[in-house]
Amino acid sequence: MESIGNITAGSEKTILRTMLTSRAFEEEICRLNDIHALHGTNHVAIGQEAGHTGLCFVLNEDDWIIATHRGHGFYLARTGDVEGMAHEMYGTKYGMCKGLGGSMHFSDMANHYICSTGIVGAGVPIALGAAMNLKYFNKKGIVAAAFGDGASNQGMVFESMNIASMRGLPLLFYCENNQYAVSSPSSRFIANTTAAKRAEGFGIASAVIDGNDVNEVISACLKAKEYILKEQKPFYMEAVTYRYAGHSRSDRLVYRTKDEEAPWREKDPISLYEKYLIERGVIDEPEAQGIRKEAFERVHKAYLSAKASENEHIDYEQAVAIGEGTWEGKYEKLS
Amino acid sequence: MKSYLEAINEGIRLEMRRDERVCVLGEDVGVYGGGAGATRGLIEEFTERRVMDMPISETAFTGAAVGAAMLGMRPIVEIMFSDFLTLAADPLINHAAKMPFMSAGQTSVPLVVMTPMGSGTGAAAQHSQSPEMMFMNTPGIKIVTPSNPYNAKGLMISAIRDEGPVIYLEHKGLYNMKGEVPEGEYTLPIGKASVIRPGEDITIITYSAMAKECLAAARELSEIRISAEVIDLMSLKPLDEETLIESVKKTGRVLIVHEAPALGGFGGYIAGVIAQRAFKYLKAPIKCLGGENIPIAYNAVIERMQIPGKEKIIKTAEEILNEEV
Numbered sequence: 001m002e003s004i005g006n007i008t009a010g011s012e013k014t015i016l017r018t019m020l021t022s023r024a025f026e027e028e029i030c031r032l033n034d035i036h037a038l039h040g041t042n043h044v045a046i047g048q049e050a051g052h053t054g055l056c057f058v059l060n061e062d063d064w065i066i067a068t069h070r071g072h073g074f075y076l077a078r079t080g081d082v083e084g085m086a087h088e089m090y091g092t093k094y095g096m097c098k099g100l101g102g103s104m105h106f107s108d109m110a111n112h113y114i115c116s117t118g119i120v121g122a123g124v125p126i127a128l129g130a131a132m133n134l135k136y137f138n139k140k141g142i143v144a145a146a147f148g149d150g151a152s153n154q155g156m157v158f159e160s161m162n163i164a165s166m167r168g169l170p171l172l173f174y175c176e177n178n179q180y181a182v183s184s185p186s187s188r189f190i191a192n193t194t195a196a197k198r199a200e201g202f203g204i205a206s207a208v209i210d211g212n213d214v215n216e217v218i219s220a221c222l223k224a225k226e227y228i229l230k231e232q233k234p235f236y237m238e239a240v241t242y243r244y245a246g247h248s249r250s251d252r253l254v255y256r257t258k259d260e261e262a263p264w265r266e267k268d269p270i271s272l273y274e275k276y277l278i279e280r281g282v283i284d285e286p287e288a289q290g291i292r293k294e295a296f297e298r299v300h301k302a303y304l305s306a307k308a309s310e311n312e313h314i315d316y317e318q319a320v321a322i323g324e325g326t327w328e329g330k331y332e333k334l335s
Numbered sequence: 336m337k338s339y340l341e342a343i344n345e346g347i348r349l350e351m352r353r354d355e356r357v358c359v360l361g362e363d364v365g366v367y368g369g370g371a372g373a374t375r376g377l378i379e380e381f382t383e384r385r386v387m388d389m390p391i392s393e394t395a396f397t398g399a400a401v402g403a404a405m406l407g408m409r410p411i412v413e414i415m416f417s418d419f420l421t422l423a424a425d426p427l428i429n430h431a432a433k434m435p436f437m438s439a440g441q442t443s444v445p446l447v448v449m450t451p452m453g454s455g456t457g458a459a460a461q462h463s464q465s466p467e468m469m470f471m472n473t474p475g476i477k478i479v480t481p482s483n484p485y486n487a488k489g490l491m492i493s494a495i496r497d498e499g500p501v502i503y504l505e506h507k508g509l510y511n512m513k514g515e516v517p518e519g520e521y522t523l524p525i526g527k528a529s530v531i532r533p534g535e536d537i538t539i540i541t542y543s544a545m546a547k548e549c550l551a552a553a554r555e556l557s558e559i560r561i562s563a564e565v566i567d568l569m570s571l572k573p574l575d576e577e578t579l580i581e582s583v584k585k586t587g588r589v590l591i592v593h594e595a596p597a598l599g600g601f602g603g604y605i606a607g608v609i610a611q612r613a614f615k616y617l618k619a620p621i622k623c624l625g626g627e628n629i630p631i632a633y634n635a636v637i638e639r640m641q642i643p644g645k646e647k648i649i650k651t652a653e654e655i656l657n658e659e660v
Contacts, residue, residue, distance in 0.1 A: 064406070066402075096439075097437060097438055097439045097441075098439035100436060100437060100439050101437040101438060101439065105437040105438070107434075107437065107438035107441055107442065108441070109405075109438065109441045109442050110441075114402070114405060114406075114442075115434065115437070115438060115442075117429075117430065118429075119425060119429045119430075122398060122425055122426065122429060122430060124395075124398075125394060125395045125396075125397070125398025125399050125401075125402065125426060126398050126399070126401055126402035126405070126426070126430060127402060128395060128398065128399040128402060129398065129399035129400055129401060129402025129403035129404070129405070129406070129408075129410075130402040130403065130405070130406050131402075132387075132399055132402070132403050132408075133402070133403045133406040133407060133408055134406075136358070136384065136403070136408060137407075155394065156392075156394040156395050156398060156425070159390070159392035159394055159395030159396075160392075160395045160398075160399070162390060162392065162395075163389065163390060163392060163395055163396065163399065166390070167387075314439075322435070322436055322439055322440045323436045323474055323475065324474075325435060325443070325475075325498060325499050327440050
């Protein structure tokens with residue numbers, strides 16, 4: 001791992017903490033799935049923590065992000081709202097979407113997390129519009145559209161690449177290539193090229209990076225952001241990573257082998273980063289353990305709170321009023 | 336006197352002058368003035384910044400309008416023919432309609448999708464459909480169907496000011512229709528129907544271009560002493576049930592007329608509402624007249640025959656008058 005300039009030790013610990021919290025949050029989801037404690041499906045990004053943590057580290061308050069159905073980590077890294085997520089997973093009225101959205105539809109407009117969308121690829125045109133908005137009102141900032149290798153085959157993604165390039169929009173196409181679209185390997189389903197190379201065809205500059213190396217993600221995203229703002233042009237990033245778990249909770253992983261998974265676990269993004277920080281003396285092993293424990297405890301506290309409120313759902317009348325557009329109340333957060 | 340097309344254009348223009356957040360995007364909406372001419376002259380007044388020509392990428396630019404709306408713009412998307420709404424279906428159905436709900440009201444999508452619907456121009460099956468029912472069953476989307484120059488302007492202004500996504504279905508058979516259009520801004524409430532001709536014997540419920548046919552039929556019916564009340568829905572969703580029920584209570588007889596195929600058409604739903612809310616007032620079975628259950632033909636004779644017209648409306652109204660429950 002190569003170090004990057006201007007990042008303080010404090011920031012480095014925050015980065016590690018975010019990755020560990022994301023991991024702990026989703027490992028708990030897997031456990032809850034196994035005991036059928038959660039209603040509905042969900043998609044975890046275990047193994048991809050460097051990708052969402054690194055990108056969100058680079059985004060500041062002027063920037064916006066839209067992510068995918070596999071979006072817990074992006075949401076966490078952008079907002080830090082572990083409690084809102086845990087409650088949303090349980091469908092309580094204290095979830096950030098009051099239990100109306102669920103795992104695939106997180107949203108926090110106040111913190112510039114536009115939404116996660118469950119329609120693969122469809123977040124990209126929405127992000128295109130967000131970028132149009134920034135340019136229209138001459139606002140600072142960029143929009144990051146996170147999507148996967150599977151989404152990179154959607155026509156609307158190509159359409160958006162064309163329009164973003166043509167109109168010079170401040171949009172970062174952030175493709176997380178986690179190797180699989182459900183069971184379809186990107187090596188076979190992206191014909192003749194890589195996702196990023198397609199950007200060239202639209203006149204969009206691109207980079208392929210190691211999505212498991214958070215330092216590389218951060219430095220590449222910083223460069224991309226600088227380019228977007230300076231040149232007023234979009235940029236396309238392909239972060240190569242690996243999805244440890246199946247597509248969703250019903251996936252039996254019949255399409256790949258343990259042998260294939262092993263080398264990826266060797267380059268686990270969190271282990272790599274911990275090792276990097278320890279080697280450089282930023283933290284020692286006991287401190288690493290402390291951060292791990294802290295992340296785990298925070299997540300568990302949030303889940304316990306959500307579990308305790310399991311039956312506190314939004315009033316039916318309020319849900320209908322929100323759906324009909326007649327609700328005028330304020331967003332209610334758990335104190 | 337202004338044409339329907341000019342009225343639409345004026346509605347957009349006035350709102351663009353009033354509110355900087357309003358912009359137009361779509362194919363050929365700039366110098367070309369839009370497929371039908373609805374955006375003519377806007378780019379000259381408001382520049383390319385606010386009148387954005389888009390490539391033929393309905394999914395992406397409609398999705399972009401949704402994203403722009405969520406962040407505070409008030410975009411008007413033109414879809415060149417309403418048949419192409421299929422290409423914009425995902426951003427409209429899965430995003431514009433659902434985002435306010437899924438986010439528990441954190442965001443709204445103040446978006447207008449304007450698009451020409453309907454037959455009668457020889458544009459054939461892929462450029463002539465009446466698409467309203469494809470979106471009626473999607474909660475979160477409003478649908479308006481202006482039927483004359485006056486309501487075309489008022490409904491456009493209301494649609495732009497509405498906080499939710501509104502599909503504005505203009506009928507291409509009406510573009511040249513002339514009528515009185517007041518100067519300046521005015522709105523018409525979305526969700527309110529209009530009794531466009533009062534009557535006592537039968538209620539004819541209709542919308543869009545069929546309003547014109549129904550009025551013509553009502554005039555002829557009056558010559559044979561049948562007094563028909565004609566209701567123009569103007570908004571399909573929300574539906575103004577009260578105006579319908581009030582009329583049915585008075586007349587006890589109902590004919591519903593629309594251009595979209597009767598099978599799966601709005602008439603079935605309206606008949607259901609009346610049956611549930613005013614059954615005991617009915618003096619005869621409700622009848623629905625809709626288009627034939629086939630795509631729109633190119634041949635002018637077949638095209639005309641497959642859509643309800645004045646003669647068929649008169650004949651069906653007479654049948655209803657001669658029936659008893």
